Amino acid sequence: MLVVRALALLLALSALGGCAFGQKIDYRESSPYIFAKSDATVEISVIDERPYILSASKSPTFVGRIRGLYYNPFNVNTVSGKPLSSDIQEALRRAFDRASIRSSDAYSPSRSAPGQRLLVLKVREWKMDAYMKVRFDYDISGLVIDENGREVATKSAKSSGPVADLISAGSDALSTVVNSEEIIGALSPSSPAKQSATPAPKAPANQAYDQCMRRVGKISDPTLRASSMSMCDDID
Structure with missing residues (x-):
């Protein structure tokens, strides 16, 4: 099955009528750049609280709809065949791996293991709807x-x-x-001892680099975002 990624592709599929059926999206590829720095393992738990999933009116693999020529909707599901929560958890795990932060599946949704941090992502909405345009709705919270x-x-x-x-x-x-500042601060705790051991002249440079990468991370185009990251390497 094809993976739905761009507006042009969706419009082409709609123009072909019945080809809207059976489309899938791979949100495991939606790994953001992580700005946090941590020596502790981050446990990850993603909880799907979408009301139509809780009521069992939709499968946990449901991620939206593509509408045909007569506006008739066809469900879009995950490429993996696993629940959306599993795909998002995998995207976050890949993101932490790229940031050289150890991560693992959460043992408990209510507390972390000793010396670790538990990141819980609650998904109240995560759905696309495509006809003449592609709309994406999300409502999430991290703890x-x-x-x-x-x-x-x-x-x-x-x-x-x-x-x-x-x-x-x-x-x-x-x-x-x-x-966000809230989540980064909680995942990147630093003790007074560690702060005093850090040479003072290095702090502004690290802050400047992080600020540069934050700006780059907000670029929506993935190709431009990847090519722009090298600009931050010149900040000593």
Whole structure:
């Protein structure tokens, strides 16, 4: 099955009538760039709270609809055949791996293992709808929980509007949460001892590099985003 990625492809499929049936999207590819730095393992839990999933009116693999020539809807599901929550969890795991941060599936949804951090992502909405345009709706929130079950940070984000690339749109949605100041601060704790051991002249450069990468991470076009990352390497 084809993977639906861009508006042009969706419009072409709609023009072919029945080809709208059976389309799939691979949100495992929606891995954002992670700006957090941590020596601790981050446990990841993604919870699907979409109301039509909880009511069992839709399968957990459901990610949206493509409409045919007569506006008749065809369900779009995950490429993996696994629940959307599993695909998003895989996208986050890949993102932490690229950031050289150890990650694992959460053992408990309410507390982390000793010395670790638990990142819980709750998905209240995550759906595309394609006809003459492609709309992507999401409503998600991230929570960081420590080993005592204490919530140390939370960040919510939601949006609804037209997009050109669903994979990039999914990555941007996740980035809005995991790269927020609240979540980064909770995943990147630093003790006074570590702070004093860091040479003072290095701090502004690190901050400048991180700020540069944050700006690059907001670029929606994946090719332009990847090519722009090299600009930050010149910041010493």
